[in-house]
Amino acid sequence: MSPDDGIPGPAESAGAPRIGVDEWVASVEEKRERYSGLRGVALREWDRLPAAARVLLCVGLAALFPLVTSDGNVFRYGLFTLVYGLLAIGLNVVVGFAGLLDLGYVAFFGFGAYTYGILASPQYNNHWQAEAAIPVVIVATGVLGLLVGLPSRRLFGDYLAIATLFFGQAFYVFVNNANRIKFPFFGHTNLTGGSNGIAGIEPFNFFGYKVQGTRGLYYLLLISIAIVLIFLFAVHDSRTGRAWRALREDPLAAEAMSIPVNRLKLLAFVFGAAVAGFTGAIYATIATAALPGDYNVGLLITIYAIMILGGFGSMMGIFVGAIVVSSVPELLRSSANARPLFYGAILLAILVKIRPWRRLALELGGLIAFGFAVHAIASAAYPRLTDGKAIGSGLFARALDHWMLFPRNPEHIADVAYILMVAAIVIFPQATGLWRALLLPALLYSVMFVWENLLLQQIGGATRLILLGALLVALMNARPQGLFGKAYVEIV
Amino acid sequence: MADTPLLELDQADKSFGGLRVIADLDLVVNEHEIVSVIGPNGAGKTTLFNLITGIYPPDSGEIRLDGRNLVGLQPHVITGLGIARTFQTLRLFLNMTVKENVMAAQYGHTKVGVLRSMVKTPAARREEKEIHRRAEEKLSFFGDRLMGYRWDQFAYSLSYANRRRLEIARAMATEPRLLLLDEPAAGMNPKETHEITELIGKLREDGRYTILVIEHDMHVVEGISDRVVALDHGVKIAEGSFESVATDERVIEAYLGLRRATTK
Numbered sequence: 001m002s003p004d005d006g007i008p009g010p011a012e013s014a015g016a017p018r019i020g021v022d023e024w025v026a027s028v029e030e031k032r033e034r035y036s037g038l039r040g041v042a043l044r045e046w047d048r049l050p051a052a053a054r055v056l057l058c059v060g061l062a063a064l065f066p067l068v069t070s071d072g073n074v075f076r077y078g079l080f081t082l083v084y085g086l087l088a089i090g091l092n093v094v095v096g097f098a099g100l101l102d103l104g105y106v107a108f109f110g111f112g113a114y115t116y117g118i119l120a121s122p123q124y125n126n127h128w129q130a131e132a133a134i135p136v137v138i139v140a141t142g143v144l145g146l147l148v149g150l151p152s153r154r155l156f157g158d159y160l161a162i163a164t165l166f167f168g169q170a171f172y173v174f175v176n177n178a179n180r181i182k183f184p185f186f187g188h189t190n191l192t193g194g195s196n197g198i199a200g201i202e203p204f205n206f207f208g209y210k211v212q213g214t215r216g217l218y219y220l221l222l223i224s225i226a227i228v229l230i231f232l233f234a235v236h237d238s239r240t241g242r243a244w245r246a247l248r249e250d251p252l253a254a255e256a257m258s259i260p261v262n263r264l265k266l267l268a269f270v271f272g273a274a275v276a277g278f279t280g281a282i283y284a285t286i287a288t289a290a291l292p293g294d295y296n297v298g299l300l301i302t303i304y305a306i307m308i309l310g311g312f313g314s315m316m317g318i319f320v321g322a323i324v325v326s327s328v329p330e331l332l333r334s335s336a337n338a339r340p341l342f343y344g345a346i347l348l349a350i351l352v353k354i355r356p357w358r359r360l361a362l363e364l365g366g367l368i369a370f371g372f373a374v375h376a377i378a379s380a381a382y383p384r385l386t387d388g389k390a391i392g393s394g395l396f397a398r399a400l401d402h403w404m405l406f407p408r409n410p411e412h413i414a415d416v417a418y419i420l421m422v423a424a425i426v427i428f429p430q431a432t433g434l435w436r437a438l439l440l441p442a443l444l445y446s447v448m449f450v451w452e453n454l455l456l457q458q459i460g461g462a463t464r465l466i467l468l469g470a471l472l473v474a475l476m477n478a479r480p481q482g483l484f485g486k487a488y489v490e491i492v
Numbered sequence: 493m494a495d496t497p498l499l500e501l502d503q504a505d506k507s508f509g510g511l512r513v514i515a516d517l518d519l520v521v522n523e524h525e526i527v528s529v530i531g532p533n534g535a536g537k538t539t540l541f542n543l544i545t546g547i548y549p550p551d552s553g554e555i556r557l558d559g560r561n562l563v564g565l566q567p568h569v570i571t572g573l574g575i576a577r578t579f580q581t582l583r584l585f586l587n588m589t590v591k592e593n594v595m596a597a598q599y600g601h602t603k604v605g606v607l608r609s610m611v612k613t614p615a616a617r618r619e620e621k622e623i624h625r626r627a628e629e630k631l632s633f634f635g636d637r638l639m640g641y642r643w644d645q646f647a648y649s650l651s652y653a654n655r656r657r658l659e660i661a662r663a664m665a666t667e668p669r670l671l672l673l674d675e676p677a678a679g680m681n682p683k684e685t686h687e688i689t690e691l692i693g694k695l696r697e698d699g700r701y702t703i704l705v706i707e708h709d710m711h712v713v714e715g716i717s718d719r720v721v722a723l724d725h726g727v728k729i730a731e732g733s734f735e736s737v738a739t740d741e742r743v744i745e746a747y748l749g750l751r752r753a754t755t756k
Contacts, residue, residue, distance in 0.1 A: 239609060245587070245588055249588060253583035257599070257662060258598075259600070489587060489648040
């Protein structure tokens with residue numbers, strides 16, 4: 001059958017709209033337009049940059065950090081952000097690219113740390129050079145990834161998650177107890193140091209040059225990240241990367257399109273494991289020790305939180321995620337940082353959420369008036385409620401003394417208020433119209449009361465974790481696909 | 493026509509539990525032929541495709557491509573040997589772009605390993621270029637429909653008809669000899685149906701594919717088929733030209749229950 005044997009031609013020759021504009025394209029164009037001005041220019045330029053340039057730009061910015069701040073800050077904010085970031089990049093290959101829910105991931109991190117510890121610590125009397133030890137660690141962890149992947153290569157989704165979670169826990173139990181294994185021919189062997197772990201792990205020693213000190217480690221991590229990222233960007237847009245993504249989208253269709261699904265799953269596992277193992281070796285030199293407790297579920301959750309927050313599959317988003325998840329709890333350690341962050345966040349939320357500005361002014365004015373009214377009534381009727389003082393010094397703290405209630409002994413009343421506040425937050429969304437407008441100042445006041453009298457008192461402990469959790473909940477509600485992720489379409 | 497048929501089913505049999513979906517089916521598709529499979533819902537048409545592509549193995553019997561037995565091979569191996577399919581329910585890689593969908597399907601006949609593409613060796617760059625070129629070539633088969641700005645659109649943003657086209661383009665990218673099309677005209681309007689009819693003809697003439705197609709739209713079947721096979725409950729009830737099958741009493745009975753209606 002030839003195209004022109006009397007059958008009318010395809011639609012476009014019959015006067016249908018030419019290719020170039022359809023509804024979808026129009027909507028995309030519209031979205032682009034919306035980001036006009038400086039932000040639009042920045043976004044478009046960013047999209048146009050090649051991957052390597054983006055990586056180098058980010059890494060370059062990060063490289064300036066130690067120049068503007070103290071060693072302590074680099075250690076507190078920098079090192080852990082980068083370790084988490086590198087770990088999350090590796091996990092992103094497994095979860096973000098290939099769509100395999102791997103809950104045993106931190107075991108590979110731990111395995112890398114232990115392997116390096118065995119190769120370079122006085123405890124085992126090995127002192128390998130880094131240029132030899134790092135490849136060995138990477139290959140060994142990759143092989144372990146292969147071994148874990150082999151039995152679970154037919155599993156998907158929840159089943160794979162359970163199998164890998166088991167592996168992660170098994171690793172934890174193993175390193176905790178592998179100090180008295182009895183091998184045939186070798187006798188009792190102390191493989192992992194048991195619950196004491198491996199101490200005195202040596203820094204990386206590249207051809208006699210030792211990478212140590214906070215700054216040295218920071219730059220080592222940064223260079224590692226740049227290399228891994230550039231490699232992974234190349235893989236993402238290669239034959240293998242496309243096959244991984246195809247497998248994430250629809251394993252059956254991928255298999256039918258000549259993609260060996262099982263082999264690619266193993267490959268993704270090996271890749272993720274190798275990155276984790278490498279990170280583990282670096283972490284071992286930072287901590288100068290490998291301890292079983294460092295590679296447990298808590299870390300796994302942190303890494304997943306970073307990846308989810310940044311957006312699945314987005315390697316740049318991971319960095320923002322790592323910065324948020326590892327810096328926020330550190331920042332919140334002191335009340336001097338925590339208070340402005342808290343009030344700033346509340347103010348920002350109100351500014352974003354309440355429109356028009358007239359209503360905003362009324363609500364804010366209402367809140368301030370409400371505070372003074374409560375304070376005046378309380379100090380007249382029941383002075384014990386206003387005898388206390390706000391934590392800290394400065395103008396803001398002293399101003400708070402005249403506005404917020406500070407009971408002499410806040411313990412009991414604050415505990416009760418905390419429970420009432422949680423109940424109020426849960427109930428509040430049910431209120432509508434005028435009730436909502438009237439209740440908001442009272443609700444905010446109660447939140448601030450609890451903050452000043454309970455949460456801020458324990459800012460070094462549970463509070464910062466509660467706040468981090470609240471922040472993550474708020475961010476994920478605002479952008480379920482993660483900060484830099486794009487929303488995946490599952491069924492259309 | 494070659495002596496060995498391109499595809500040959502020899503007493504293929506498949507049951508799901510107690511339900512016999514394909515019953516001792518013999519089927520032959522010769523090189524360069526377009527064969528349509530018709531039959532009421534549940535006749536076993538899609539199961540037939542799943543057997544051929546290795547998604548499930550037959551309980552007994554043989555399936556041969558060019559004389560080589562396919563039974564027991566994994567689906568991706570069978571695809572590599574030259575059988576590609578589309579899916580009735582549309583299983584595109586939705587969150588990949590149009591072009592990436594077609595590029596991903598070239599996995600089977602490309603070679604560069606992950607380490608080489610990681611450092612972008614010259615061989616990797618060359619192959620990547622070739623993958624791009626072939627993807628564009630496959631997409632250009634559909635006229636303007638999947639060209640230009642659509643390359644970088646995500647598959648989920650495509651219209652239904654374009655998704656069907658992309659399914660075919662993706663199947664073509666595996667460089668098959670035999671194309672299995674599962675209801676390529678389902679859900680299309682008359683104009684698009686017409687276009688698909690024409691396209692299937694073009695696939696044989698220009699693309700040199702042999703085509704086995706499941707279709708419900710009798711206009712399409714009439715327009716494209718060299719031969720029609722009618723299935724009912726996994727049994728071949730008629731085979732031959734469109735006219736002979738369409739007027740076959742058992743086919744009419746399978747679709748309409750005519751004989752029972754007339755004898756009552």
